[in-house]
């Protein structure tokens with residue numbers, strides 16, 4: 001029989017040995033409180049009386065009955081209560097594990113023709129993107145509609161000032177670097193948005209003639225973890241200090257709208273010591289407006305991170321062929337490309353779109369239930385924070 005005692009003048013329930021439950025937490029966990037299936041509650045913890053106490057408690061087998069000072073009665077399953085308490089205390093422990101990668105990575109490949117919605121393959125794609133940061137999809141049909149078909153595996157496309165799907169083609173007057181034939185250092189897209197692009201697709205319709213235009217993929221989490229080990233003070237600055245990212249466009253262009261966007265965020269988002277996201281684009285930063293006592297160290301920390309991103313040891317390199325696509329977590333994995341020969345015929349054509357990360361993670365949780373795969377409830381990494 002499990003021992004039960006009331007301690008701290010009714011503010012704590014002790015249940016067998018050292019297990020202690022706070023009065024508010026215990027009442028919050030009462031199974032009789034009405035909760036909708038959707039998770040939307042019909043009860044608010046803010047309505048509990050501040051002087052609430054546990055008046056009486058008894059144990060009978062696996063059940064623990066509690067009488068409360070406000071007249072409420074609770075009947076708990078002790079096993080269920082312990083499970084809930086363990087999960088509440090250890091929620092960060094269950095954060096989805098990441099497999100970080102460097103230059104010698106072999107990405108997980110998916111055949112586009114096997115990506116049927118709701119299938120095990122579809123599930124595997126989402127799981128791979130969540131754990132490895134990106135996946136390579138091959139065998140997309142020679143058709144523009146394939147970009148949206150692939151995006152439908154992730155969720156609803158986020159429409160931005162670039163539109164639903166942004167066609168990256170070589171333009172004579174480029175208004176983004178992507179429309180030139182120049183190389184680009186690895187970066188995360190759209191750091192100037194409060195919430196940058198989420199899970200993004202780079203779909204190659206036509207690779208550049210004459211070679212070049214190779215994709216460079218860098219695991220921002222791997223770079224950050226190595227920096228944390230080698231230069232902890234620099235890691236700390238990048239994880240705590242927000243810097244400005246800016247995008248202004250006022251000229252009339254054939255794609256996109258005029259914008260004036262400014263977002264402040266740290267390069268690294270960290271919660272309880274765990275990396276949650278990366279926001280990094282060297283060419284989109286404003287001047288760092290930092291306090292005098294940290295400005296020097298901050299510039300050096302930013303430089304140290306950028307140097308690692310440019311280190312070939314971290315750069316997975318792949319030339320997307322016609323009909324191939326990367327699906328990547330833009331708030332973890334950085335992407336860039338090598339330059340390519342002038343492409344005046346406009347042959348090179350890459351299509352880009354993005355789906356919010358929470359939608360993709362929601363699908364992953366649902367598919368886990370549908371396919372009955374084992375594992376804890378998926379507590380996913382929440383991405384790049386804004387300050």
Ligand SMILES: [Fe+2]
Pocket residue numbers: 178187188189335
């Ligand atoms: Fe980009």
